[in-house]
Amino acid sequence: MIAIWILLAAGVALLLAGSAFVVARRRPGSRFARRRRFEPLPPLAGRQPSPEQDSPPRLTTAPRPSQAGAPGDEAPGAPPRMVERLSRTRGVFSSAVRAMRSRRSVDEGAWDDLEEALLRADVGVATTAELLAGLRERVGAGELVGPDSVVAALSAELRGLLGIPPDPLLAMADEGPTVWLFVGVNGVGKTTTIGKLAMAQISAGRSVLLAAGDTFRAAAAEQLAGWAERVGAGIVRGAEGGDPSSVVFDAVQRAQARGVDLVLADTAGRLHTKVNLVEELKKIARVAGRPPGHLTEVLLVLDATTGQNGLVQAREFTEAVGVTGIVLTKLDGTAKGGIVVAIQRELGVPVKLVGLGEGPADLVPFDGDQFVEALLG
Numbered sequence: 405m406i407a408i409w410i411l412l413a414a415g416v417a418l419l420l421a422g423s424a425f426v427v428a429r430r431r432p433g434s435r436f437a438r439r440r441r442f443e444p445l446p447p448l449a450g451r452q453p454s455p456e457q458d459s460p461p462r463l464t465t466a467p468r469p470s471q472a473g474a475p476g477d478e479a480p481g482a483p484p485r486m487v488e489r490l491s492r493t494r495g496v497f498s499s500a501v502r503a504m505r506s507r508r509s510v511d512e513g514a515w516d517d518l519e520e521a522l523l524r525a526d527v528g529v530a531t532t533a534e535l536l537a538g539l540r541e542r543v544g545a546g547e548l549v550g551p552d553s554v555v556a557a558l559s560a561e562l563r564g565l566l567g568i569p570p571d572p573l574l575a576m577a578d579e580g581p582t583v584w585l586f587v588g589v590n591g592v593g594k595t596t597t598i599g600k601l602a603m604a605q606i607s608a609g610r611s612v613l614l615a616a617g618d619t620f621r622a623a624a625a626e627q628l629a630g631w632a633e634r635v636g637a638g639i640v641r642g643a644e645g646g647d648p649s650s651v652v653f654d655a656v657q658r659a660q661a662r663g664v665d666l667v668l669a670d671t672a673g674r675l676h677t678k679v680n681l682v683e684e685l686k687k688i689a690r691v692a693g694r695p696p697g698h699l700t701e702v703l704l705v706l707d708a709t710t711g712q713n714g715l716v717q718a719r720e721f722t723e724a725v726g727v728t729g730i731v732l733t734k735l736d737g738t739a740k741g742g743i744v745v746a747i748q749r750e751l752g753v754p755v756k757l758v759g760l761g762e763g764p765a766d767l768v769p770f771d772g773d774q775f776v777e778a779l780l781g
């Protein structure tokens with residue numbers, strides 16, 4: 405009899421423990437729920453290029469409820485798919501590729517279609533001429549036969565021009581706070597990119613502090629503070645009209661004192677032609693790199709919709725502050741996506757990240773293979 409009572413009591417205890425576990429998993433914010441939502445992710449900085457991937461590497465975890473509703477057809481929290489977000493640039497190429505494939509041989513009309521597509525996508529006059537001359541030569545030599553082989557060869561040439569992603573994609577210092585500085589002209593997407601990247605880095609397990617180095621407009625610091633709150637980053641702000649380098653200085657000091665891994669420093673948009681503003685930027689960069697801070701990335705943010713104009717900006721900024729990488733934003737809203745090729749080829753500065761929308765998850769590491777596949781695949 406006693407044995408039966410003991411067995412019954414053990415059964416009830418097991419049932420209670422089981423249901424408590426289920427409730428804990430379902431309750432938002434519980435340890436179990438949190439662990440599922442914030443599963444560990446490889447940090448962006450240590451990413452290895454992987455040619456087999458057919459969708460952009462995952463930069464972020466699922467958005468919190470307040471961040472839902474990012475544009476796109478994907479499931480909430482899914483990284484945006486390059487092929488969908490590049491539909492406007494893809495459209496330019498797909499009509500040329502379709503027309504080419506519908507021909508029996510590669511005639512002058514086919515070459516004209518390809519040339520028009522490359523120029524409309526803003527690959528640039530010199531690069532387009534060079535690409536087509538090479539392909540024509542190979543067709544002439546009998547190495548390439550028929551439209552399909554020309555498209556395949558173009559695809560390979562473009563991949564070659566885009567190169568492999570740098571490793572690490574975004575560098576971290578071995579010790580002390582790492583600083584990534586964001587520069588560029590007005591409205592290109594610097595502040596938005598910082599917000600998106602902060603979310604990705606926090607999801608990857610790093611502590612992040614934002615430095616509101618745009619002291620020019622009060623609204624700029626507000627915008628950054630909004631992102632800080634949204635993604636759970638710290639923020640250091642200065643007085644409106646104050647010295648931006650002192651904001652960055654304070655941010656580095658605070659990061660050091662609190663053991664924060666990464667400072668993302670925003671700056672006011674400025675024209676590359678304004679000498680005093682470019683000098684100010686050089687000072688910010690000097691201060692950001694002063695110990696204990698380590699300035700490992702100066703990221704020039706370019707708006708893809710401005711096409712070839714971005715190249716002029718890029719050259720001047722690169723000379724002034726030693727840009728280490730390009731963030732190309734708004735690729736989702738333009739047919740000029742070919743500018744990626746022109747940037748990498750003519751500047752020799754890698755495109756490291758691309759913006760594919762306004763949502764917090766719409767920032768992905770740039771991968772040349774995926775990009776070409778999205779355009780010609």
Ligand SMILES: Nc1nc2c(ncn2[C@@H]2O[C@H](COP(=O)(O)OP(=O)(O)OP(=O)(O)O)[C@@H](O)[C@H]2O)c(=O)[nH]1
Nearest residue numbers: 590591592593594595596673733734759760761762
């Ligand atoms: N479609 C799209 N919009 C973007 C992207 N990145 C940024 N934007 C939008 O571009 C606009 C300007 O973005 P900001 O981040 O304020 O640009 P900024 O460079 O900080 O601007 P200033 O501080 O004025 O120099 C905002 O409406 C953003 O939502 C992107 O990848 N795609």
Ligand SMILES: [Mg+2]
Nearest residue numbers: 594595618624
């Ligand atoms: Mg801004």
